[in-house]
Amino acid sequence: IIRFLNENNLPTLAVLTDADQVYQLRFANFIELVQKADQQNTTPFVLVQSVIQESAPLNADFDDLHLLVPIEAPEVWASGVTYERSKDARNYESTGGKLDVTTFYDKVYDAERPEIFFKSTSARTVGPNDSVYLRSDSHWQIPEPELGVVINKEGKILGYTIGNDMSSRDIEGENPLYLPQAKIWKNSCAIGPAIRLVETVEDPYKFEIVCRIFRNGEKVVEGSASTGQLKRKLDELVSYLVRDNVIFDGTVLLTGTCIIPPNEFTLEDGDRIEIEIPGIGVLNNPVKAQAPVM
Ligand code: DO4
Ligand code: MG
Known part of the structure; x- marks a missing residue:
């Protein structure tokens, strides 16, 4: 499921088929699609299939569409240290590479309670x-390519998307209490390009995640991972997020990163980040510096 701006500059919901054809969905947004399916005692997938059968595809090339976030998620939350690779990278940045200490990250990786933190709002x-x-006050910044789950207010997983949990390694490494500043600033989160309906995914622990970073047109970083390496189950992460909380329809929970660029790498103005999860799409975002605020 995608959203794009139509020729009248109106946000439009659509389905992108495996054959790259685009069919308009006459629902205001993804949540309305899910609710309409519920009301009709059917599923979003069946509803979308009936639209495909009963209408014609748009006369537009997917690559030419002006894509929008697939859902205006009121809140984006994120899970941390859900992969061994994330634990190791965070141990490195917080201890300067010492191997003989047990850190917060070691403890949370093994604890029953996962790390869940507030990441973003729709405006960010x-x-x-x-x-x-x-960030203008950080010298060590990276994208964190993550599988995102789209949930309703009861914590039911409705679909999967791609997320980028932009992170400042020097700010987080200086002191874990700085985590909100290492994670949240203007445009520090990207999601998209699509939501893959939950019922169309046989096994969410078989997603491959690929991240590529380009500088001056050349690929300078490439890494890949599989959600099969996740330490925790997706339902387990969601259950901690919704526990005693108020959660809104269309919330996105990012599920942690398993791809960390080499330690000497930091993002620069003009870079381009590509995060691909086959079966969901490619999330492409240029990187821009902000002017320092005095
Ligand atoms: O522990 C801090 C953040 C962890 C995180 O964002 C991740 O593991 O993806
Ligand atoms: Mg992360």
Whole structure:
């Protein structure tokens, strides 16, 4: 499921088929699609299939569409240290590479309670091809490519998307109490390009995640991982998010990163980040520096 701006500049919901054909969905947004399916005692997938059977595809090339965030998520939350690779990278940045200490990260990786933190609001979250911003007071910044789950207010997983949990490694490494500043700033989160309906995914622990970073047109970083390496189950993460909380329809929970660029790498103005999850799409975002605020 995607959203794009139509020729009258109106946000439009649509379905993108495996054959790259686009069919307009006459629902205001993804949540309305899910609710309409519920009211008709059917599923979003069946409802979308009936639209495909009963209408004609748009006369537009998917690559030419002005894509928007697939959902205006009121809140984006994120899970942390859900992969061993994330634990190791955070141990490195917080201890300067010492191997003989047990850190907060070791403890949370093994604890029953996962790390769940507030990441973004719809005003701070950008969609495909929009710029993610760099902090002006950090010298070590990276994208965190993550599988995102889209949930309703009861914590039911409705679909999967791609997320970028932009992070400042020097600010987080200096002191874990700085986490909100290492994670939240203007345009520090991207989601998209699509939501893959939950019922169309046989096994969410078989997603491959690929991240590529380009500088001056050249690929300078490439890494890949599989959600099969996740330490925790997706339902387990969601259950901690919704526990004693108020959660809104269309909330996105990012599920942690397993791809960390080499330690000497930091993002620069003009870079381009590509995060691909085959079966969901490619989330492409240029990187832009912000002017320092005095
Ligand atoms: O522990 C801090 C954040 C962890 C995180 O964002 C991740 O593991 O993806
Ligand atoms: Mg992360």
